Amino acid sequence: MGLSTSSYQQMEPSPCNLLSVKVIRMKNLRKADLLTQSDCYVSLWLPTASVKKARTKTVKNSKNPVWNETFHFRIQSQVKNILELKVCDEDDHTPDDHLLTIFFDVSKIQLGETVRLNFQVNPQGKEELEVEFTMESSPDLPENIATNGVLVSREVSCLEVQVDEGRIKKGSTERKFALTVEGSYEGTQNLSLSSCLCPASPARFHYIKYNHSELGIALPKMRQLSVTSSSQDESESLTLALNSLPIQDKVTIGETRTFDLHVKTKEWTQGLFNSSRKLDVRLGFDLCTEEQNFLKNRKKVVAAALKKVLRLEEDLKDHEVPVVAVTTTGGGIRALTAMYGSILGLQKLNVLDCVSYITGSSGTTWTMTNLYEDDDWSHKDLGELIIEARKQASKSKMSAFSLESLKNYHRELSQRTQAGYKTSFIDLWGLMIESMLNDGKDEHKLSDQQQAVNWGQNPLPIYLALNVKDNVTTKDFREWVEFTPYEVGFLKYGAFIRAEDFGSEFFMGRLMKKLPESRICFMQGMWSSVFSKNLLDAWHAADNSEDFWHRWTQDRVTEIEEEPDLPERPHEMATCMYTPAGGISNALRDILTDRPAVSKYHSFLRGFQMHNEYTQHEQFSKWKDTMLDSLPNQLRHTAEHLELVDTAFFFDTSYPPLMRPERKVDVILHLNYSGGSQTMPLDRASTYFSEQGIPFPKPVLNEEERKNLKECYMFEDAETPGAPILLYFPLVNDSFQRYIAPGVERSASEIELGKVDVSSFYSPYSTREVSLKAQDFNKLLKLTNYNIQNNENLILQALHAAVRRRKQSQTQSPSQAQSSS
CATH class of the missing domain: 2.60.40.150 (C2 domain)
Structure with missing residues (x-):
C-alpha cells in the first residue's frame, strides 16, 4: 500500500x-x-x-x-x-x-x-x-x-549527450571516454565507441537547472591524441557550459576516426513515477494521510477499551479520547525478553487496546518486528509467540558462525550489492541477528507491517535511529530518523518517503532508481548497530564533560564583524571566520572520529538545499541541537548516503517521535530496559527536551528514591501545556521478590524464583550476552509482566487524568485548547 x-x-x-x-x-x-x-x-x-x-x-x-x-x-x-x-x-x-x-x-x-x-x-x-x-x-x-520552510527542492533539467559515429578506419579499436557533470545525480558516465554499426545510447544527466554547471569530456588516453573541434580548441578534454546549450559540435579525434557529439538540455517533465511538478519526497511536518486514517480507526478501539477499563458510564466523544503511547529502550536480548513481559502485562490489564503508538530502538526492535508479523497480534494469546521467542533466545548461537552460515551471508551480501545497496559490516550483523533469532530466512519487510495497522487493530510501531557523519562525533552531530510501516523520515527537516522506497536513490526529491525493499533483518542490524561507535563516542560515554581530545581536534569558527554594519534580521547567519586546525589535529581527529562500521543507505535528502529562513522554522528549531545546524553548507552537503546508527550512541531512548506535536500524545508509558543506571535515560530525556523547549514533565526523585527504586513512578506537569503524563517503569526487582502475583505472597519454595538479578556485573542479562537460559528468560518475563500488573492503579490514574484533561480542554478558548492538546 x-x-x-x-x-x-x-x-x-x-x-x-x-x-x-x-x-x-x-x-x-x-x-x-x-x-x-x-x-x-x-x-x-x-x-x-x-x-x-x-x-x-x-x-x-x-x-x-x-x-x-x-x-x-x-x-x-x-x-x-x-x-x-x-x-x-x-x-x-x-x-x-x-x-x-x-x-x-x-x-x-x-x-x-x-x-x-x-x-x-x-x-x-x-x-x-x-x-x-x-x-x-x-x-x-x-x-x-x-x-516546507526548511528544505527547498529546485527545478531539475535533463542533459542528453548523443554520439553519432562517423567513418571508421581499418584497425581502429574501441575508444572510451568519460562524461562528467559535477553535482548531477549521475556524476560521471562512460561512453564507448567501437566499429560496430549499433549507435551508442545517449548519456543522460539530471542537474539543477539554474546552477552554474558544466559538461566535462575526458577523451581517450590510449596514446597521444590531437583533439580539435569546430572552435579549433586543442586539448585532451573539453568543457561545455550547460547554460549555453543546446550545442551541436563536431569533434575530431586524431586520424583514426571521427564522431559527432550532440548535446542538448531539456525540461525534465517525467520522473520515474511522478511528473516533475510533484515530488516523491513528502515535504511537511504533518502526519501522512495513512497515519491520520490509522488514528481515526484506532480511536474507536481506544475509546471502547477506555470505557471498559475506566468503567465509564458514557461513550467518549472523539475529542475526549487521549493518545497513549509506549516507549521502550534497548539492551539486546535483555530488552527483547523484558518487552514481551511488559506487553503481556498490558494485555492482561486490557490496557494494550488503549495504546496508539509503540516506539522502540536497538533490542526492542527485535521484539516489535516479531510481533508485527501477525496482523492481529495484540488480540491473540501471546503464549505461542513467547514460547518461540524463548526457544530462539535460549538456543546455541554457534550456528550463526558456522561455515555454511558464512557462505549464506556472503551470497546475501553479494546479492544486496548487486541490487544497488552499499553493504557494510552492519548488514552482516543484521544477517547474524536473523540467524540467532529465527530458524530460517525471514522475508518480512517494514512496509508489510501496514497490514497490521491499516484498520487500527494494533498500535502503530515506530522505530528510531540516528543519522551521523563519518568524521564528526555523535555528540556534535546527529539527526533523529523515524521509521513507521508507512514512512521513513527526518523529524528536523520534515522530509519523508514511503517505507518501501527507503534505500532507493533520490535526487532533489525525485525517485531516480527504485531498489528492492530491504528485508527486516537488515533494518534490525541498522537499528541496533552496536559496532558503529568511534573513539570519541566511547570517550564521551565515559566522560560527558568537554575534554582535552575534543578541544584539540576542533576547527575554530568565530563570529567576526564587517564594516559598515548591515541591518540584522533574525534569519540571517552571522558572518563567521573559520580557522582550520593544524595537520596533527586533523590526523588525530580522523583517527578519533573514524567509525569501524556504519549502516549506509542512499540519502533521500540528496540535492535538497536549506530554505533562507530555515533556522526560524518552529519545527526545525525544536530539533536544532547540533553544532552544524547553523552551518548550512556543512549541514546539507552532497553526501550520497545516510549513515545510520543505534540511538544509544547519543542516549538510550525512543521518545522523539512521540514528542512531535502533530501526534498529540497525552500519556507515555516509559518501559526502561537499559543496563546500568535506571534513572539516567529518564534524566537525559528530561534535560534534552527542556533544552529543546519541548514540553516534558520533570522527573522529581530524591537521592533515597534513586537508590531504592520502585516499579513505577508517575510524573505530571499541569503547569506546562502540552507536557504528557509520564509513567516510568525502571527495570527493578522490588516487590516481585515477595509476591508471585499482585497481592499473592510467595511460599517458601517459591522465594528462589523471585530472585532476579537485573543489575549486577554478573547478571545473566548483560547487554553483551546474545543468549539466555530458558529459566532466566522466564524469570525476566515474569518480572516485567508483574511490574506492569502490580501498578494497575497508577496506570488507570494516568488514563483518568488524560481523559479529564481532554474534556477540560474543550471548555477553554480555542488557543488554550490547542496548547493543551
Whole structure:
C-alpha cells in the first residue's frame, strides 16, 4: 500500500537573482612563509549556485594584495546562500596553505543594492578583506521550487549527450571516454565507441537547472591524441557550459576516426513515477494521510477499551479520547525478553487496546518486528509467540558462525550489492541477528507491517535511529530518523518517503532508481548497530564533560564583524571566520572520529538545499541541537548516503517521535530496559527536551528514591501545556521478590524464583550476552509482566487524568485548547 500522492508537494514559481562579488583587496595579510610575504589568492565557493570554485589570480609576495576581480552567481532567492571566501597562500612544491575562510550570508544584501564591506578577520593586526557585493534581478523566468520552510527542492533539467559515429578506419579499436557533470545525480558516465554499426545510447544527466554547471569530456588516453573541434580548441578534454546549450559540435579525434557529439538540455517533465511538478519526497511536518486514517480507526478501539477499563458510564466523544503511547529502550536480548513481559502485562490489564503508538530502538526492535508479523497480534494469546521467542533466545548461537552460515551471508551480501545497496559490516550483523533469532530466512519487510495497522487493530510501531557523519562525533552531530510501516523520515527537516522506497536513490526529491525493499533483518542490524561507535563516542560515554581530545581536534569558527554594519534580521547567519586546525589535529581527529562500521543507505535528502529562513522554522528549531545546524553548507552537503546508527550512541531512548506535536500524545508509558543506571535515560530525556523547549514533565526523585527504586513512578506537569503524563517503569526487582502475583505472597519454595538479578556485573542479562537460559528468560518475563500488573492503579490514574484533561480542554478558548492538546 503506497502513500497517497495528494500528500506530496507541488512545485511553485520563485524568482532567481544575480549576485556579483568583487574581491578588491586585503590589508595587513598575515605571513604564511618564513622569509617572504604570502603569495595570496582568494577562492570563492557558493555551493547553492555552483559546484565549482572560482578564484582570483595570485598576488606574489605582498602584505596588501590587490585583485579587483568580479565573479557572478545566479542564486535562488528562497535558498540559504552562504558564500565562502577562502584566503590561501600558494606554494609551488607543497599543498597551498589555507589561512582562513569567511562565511557570508548573501541574504544580507538587498535586491538593487551595491555594498562594499571590510571583513575584520583580525582587528588587533588590522587585517581585513575588502569585498563589494551587488544584487540584481535575474532576467530568467522564475524557477519552479517546492519547500516546507526548511528544505527547498529546485527545478531539475535533463542533459542528453548523443554520439553519432562517423567513418571508421581499418584497425581502429574501441575508444572510451568519460562524461562528467559535477553535482548531477549521475556524476560521471562512460561512453564507448567501437566499429560496430549499433549507435551508442545517449548519456543522460539530471542537474539543477539554474546552477552554474558544466559538461566535462575526458577523451581517450590510449596514446597521444590531437583533439580539435569546430572552435579549433586543442586539448585532451573539453568543457561545455550547460547554460549555453543546446550545442551541436563536431569533434575530431586524431586520424583514426571521427564522431559527432550532440548535446542538448531539456525540461525534465517525467520522473520515474511522478511528473516533475510533484515530488516523491513528502515535504511537511504533518502526519501522512495513512497515519491520520490509522488514528481515526484506532480511536474507536481506544475509546471502547477506555470505557471498559475506566468503567465509564458514557461513550467518549472523539475529542475526549487521549493518545497513549509506549516507549521502550534497548539492551539486546535483555530488552527483547523484558518487552514481551511488559506487553503481556498490558494485555492482561486490557490496557494494550488503549495504546496508539509503540516506539522502540536497538533490542526492542527485535521484539516489535516479531510481533508485527501477525496482523492481529495484540488480540491473540501471546503464549505461542513467547514460547518461540524463548526457544530462539535460549538456543546455541554457534550456528550463526558456522561455515555454511558464512557462505549464506556472503551470497546475501553479494546479492544486496548487486541490487544497488552499499553493504557494510552492519548488514552482516543484521544477517547474524536473523540467524540467532529465527530458524530460517525471514522475508518480512517494514512496509508489510501496514497490514497490521491499516484498520487500527494494533498500535502503530515506530522505530528510531540516528543519522551521523563519518568524521564528526555523535555528540556534535546527529539527526533523529523515524521509521513507521508507512514512512521513513527526518523529524528536523520534515522530509519523508514511503517505507518501501527507503534505500532507493533520490535526487532533489525525485525517485531516480527504485531498489528492492530491504528485508527486516537488515533494518534490525541498522537499528541496533552496536559496532558503529568511534573513539570519541566511547570517550564521551565515559566522560560527558568537554575534554582535552575534543578541544584539540576542533576547527575554530568565530563570529567576526564587517564594516559598515548591515541591518540584522533574525534569519540571517552571522558572518563567521573559520580557522582550520593544524595537520596533527586533523590526523588525530580522523583517527578519533573514524567509525569501524556504519549502516549506509542512499540519502533521500540528496540535492535538497536549506530554505533562507530555515533556522526560524518552529519545527526545525525544536530539533536544532547540533553544532552544524547553523552551518548550512556543512549541514546539507552532497553526501550520497545516510549513515545510520543505534540511538544509544547519543542516549538510550525512543521518545522523539512521540514528542512531535502533530501526534498529540497525552500519556507515555516509559518501559526502561537499559543496563546500568535506571534513572539516567529518564534524566537525559528530561534535560534534552527542556533544552529543546519541548514540553516534558520533570522527573522529581530524591537521592533515597534513586537508590531504592520502585516499579513505577508517575510524573505530571499541569503547569506546562502540552507536557504528557509520564509513567516510568525502571527495570527493578522490588516487590516481585515477595509476591508471585499482585497481592499473592510467595511460599517458601517459591522465594528462589523471585530472585532476579537485573543489575549486577554478573547478571545473566548483560547487554553483551546474545543468549539466555530458558529459566532466566522466564524469570525476566515474569518480572516485567508483574511490574506492569502490580501498578494497575497508577496506570488507570494516568488514563483518568488524560481523559479529564481532554474534556477540560474543550471548555477553554480555542488557543488554550490547542496548547493543551
